[in-house]
Amino acid sequence: xxxxxxxxxxxxxxxxxxxxxxxxxxxxxxxxxxxxxxxxxxxxxxxxxxxxxxxxxxxxxxxxxxxxxxxxxxxxxxxxxxxxxxxxxxxxxxxxxxxxxxxxxxxxxxxxxxxxxxxxxxxxxxxxxxxxxxxxxxxxxxxxxxxxxxxxxxxxxxxxxxxxxxxxxxxxxxxxxxxxxxxxxxxxxxxxxxxxxxxxxx
Numbered sequence: 556x557x558x559x560x561x562x563x564x565x566x567x568x569x570x571x572x573x574x575x576x577x578x579x580x581x582x583x584x585x586x587x588x589x590x591x592x593x594x595x596x597x598x599x600x601x602x603x604x605x606x607x608x609x610x611x612x613x614x615x616x617x618x619x620x621x622x623x624x625x626x627x628x629x630x631x632x633x634x635x636x637x638x639x640x641x642x643x644x645x646x647x648x649x650x651x652x653x654x655x656x657x658x659x660x661x662x663x664x665x666x667x668x669x670x671x672x673x674x675x676x677x678x679x680x681x682x683x684x685x686x687x688x689x690x691x692x693x694x695x696x697x698x699x700x701x702x703x704x705x706x707x708x709x710x711x712x713x714x715x716x717x718x719x720x721x722x723x724x725x726x727x728x729x730x731x732x733x734x735x736x737x738x739x740x741x742x743x744x745x746x747x748x749x750x751x752x753x754x755x756x757x
Contacts, residue, residue: 559605561732566689566700568603575602575667576691579613582659582669583698585631592618594686596701597710601721603689603700604728608717612658612670616683619673622648636662678745681705704734708741711750719750723757 558569572580579595586593595603597614620628625648632644641658642650650657651673660668674680682701689698700706703725710722726733742751 559728561703561729564687566604566687566703568605568689568691569693570691571693572691572696575599575610575613578661578667578669579615579698580691580694580696581635581637582615582632585628585635586617589624589627589631591620591624591628592683594683594699594701595689596682596706598717598721600689600700600703600706601710601724603698604703604725606721606724608720611666612668614670616672616674616679617651618683620651622652625651632659638662640665640668678705678709702737703729704738705741707733707738707754708745708747708751711742711747711754712745714750719754722754726754727757 558567560567579599583593583595594616595613596616598608598610599613602608602610629644629647632638637659638644638661639646639658640660644657644659647657651671654673654675656670656672658668659671660666674683682705685702685705686699687702689700690696691698707722707725710718710725739751742748
């Protein structure tokens with residue numbers, strides 16, 4: 556496995572892409588082609604940053620889109636041999652507009668899949684607005700990911716064991732290069748001060 560570091564606000568990932576990365580890259584390139592702002596968040600960020608654990612989904616947030624743009628996205632996804640395992644991609648507009656998540660995967664497959672939703676609250680909006688770049692150097696490709704300080708605090712808020720372990724991984728990997736005041740700001744905002752103290756002792 557290659558090196559992973561946070562360098563000047565960029566997550567530098569020096570390893571070959573895995574199956575999750577390849578699906579994320581394919582989807583991100585389509586969104587870039589359509590000028591759709593997006594950001595990868597949650598567990599996939601920890602995995603991209605070297606955490607070794609299984610997952611079935613990749614969480615991604617999109618800026619709100621009008622119906623015409625969603626239709627263009629649906630058509631492009633289908634042209635790229637992607638499908639909706641949980642519902643037809645033709646239903647994207649209705650599902651996303653109503654606040655539902657949609658799944659996108661390679662044609663005929665269920666796992667792994669992207670779990671796609673529109674930004675919904677201030678934490679989603681902050682992830683999108685303050686996103687940073689992850690650079691997969693082996694293939695000279697970048698992905699937008701949520702700011703690590705917010706990802707850590709939100710993982711503490713989710714509180715499941717795997718979420719706490721994700722937070723521990725990110726904190727232990729990048730503690731010296733994180734903005735501690737920013738991390739503490741999100742910790743306070745989310746009310747996870749006790750969990751943060753536990754994280755620092757882990």
